[in-house]
Every structure is written in C-alpha cells, then in structure tokens.
Amino acid sequence: MTDFPFRIVGFDLDGTLLDTSGDLAAALNHALASAGRPTLSVEQVKPMIGGGARHMLAQGMAATGGCTDAELNVLQRRLLDHYQANIAVLTRPFPHALDALDQLATRGVTLAVVTNKLEALARQILAELGLTDRFAAIIGGDTMGPGNGKPSRLPIDAMVARCGGGRAAFIGDSIYDITAAHAAGLPAIACSFGFLMQPVEELGAELVIDSFAELIPALERLA
Secondary structure, X not given: OOOOOOOEEEEXXXXXXXXXXXXXXXXXXXXXXXXXXXXXXHHHHHHHOOOOHHHHHHHHHHHOOOOOHHHHHHHHHHHHHHHHHOOOOOOEEOOOHHHHHHHHHHOOOEXXXXXXOOHHHHHHHHHHOOOHHHOOEEEOOOOOOOOOOOOOOHHHHHHHHHOOOOOEEEEEOOHHHHHHHHHOOOOEEEEOOOOOOOOHHHHXXXXXXXXXXXXXXXXXXXX
C-alpha cells in the first residue's frame, strides 16, 4: 500500500512504545537505597521519566532530600549499571503497540525510535525484546551530542534524514516529545497512557490516543 499519508512515523520509547516503568523504578530505587534514601513507588517514578536517566535521578533525589552534582555523578553510574543489568525484567510493549507497528509496516511506513534514553541502552532493550529490526533509525538522548536530546529538534531532523526523508509524524508522551516534533515541523500524537508529567491535554499535540488500537485512524485524521 502506498496511499498512507505518512512515509515515516517516529516513536518515543519510555511511556510510548514500552512500559519501562517497573525496571526504571527498580534502578532508581537501587541508587536511592545505596545513598540511604527512602525508595519510591512506580507511580511516583513515572512522572520523572522522559528526560533521561540523570533527570530521573535528580528528580528522585529531590523528592527524598536533594543532592549535590558530585553525589548525582556517583549515583547515576550506580543507577545505569543496575538498569543495564536488569533492563527487560518487567518491561513490555504497551497493549496493541506491536500490532500498530505491523499495520504501519504493511502500509510501507518507515519506523523509527527517538528517545532520551542513552542510545546504547535503547538498542539493548529493543534487542532484548526482539524489536530492533522493526526500526530504520534508533536515536538516543546522546546520539546528537551533549545537550541535543529532545526537546531539541536535532534528533527529530536526524530521524527523518536517516529514514530517507518524506512526510513524517511523531508519537510521544511528554512535553519533550511534542516540543521536539513541532520544532522540526512535524505533527505529533500524544499517548494518554504514558508517563505523563502533566495533563495530556496540556502537551499541545494535534491528537491524543488512549490506546495503540487508535493509532492508524489517528494518523489518517492527522493528515
């Protein structure tokens, strides 16, 4: 099929394609406990996800008493080591996500991931879940260099270029996702089931979906 309105569809990872909250919370709590801090529930951690590991850790430390940059440096390494060793214990695709990817591929759409997770970790988790081959581009928070993750437009521009160019749309669950997509001139769809830092209506996306079962019709409406 060649009449689908978008040639490229990009996805955020955490809170969009994958429910990574259990494994991320476990890694954060490992770091917090090592510093003598109380641990946090998965629901407490979810709004902290989306800006990368250091942002999540800083939020977790702030919620349990604050910290210095030096402490953050030490604890970030502990968090990442624990996460890398336990990256896909609880993590699974959201319901209907794989079916939506299949439907897009059938329509000839090129798929990509743009995440603020470190690229190596994004590639590891996709490999462990057997999803790597579905994506023509996998761009992490460090791929474009320090400070150039979302909400910068640079990773979105790189996504479009690496996928061969053409009309594109982006799917995400955070203000970082929607801001980056819009900065790059792309329409965006927000996931109400994601790790929301604020009400989904405040993200400024063109459309909101409550399930991946709604994605194909939403993209058609978006066009």
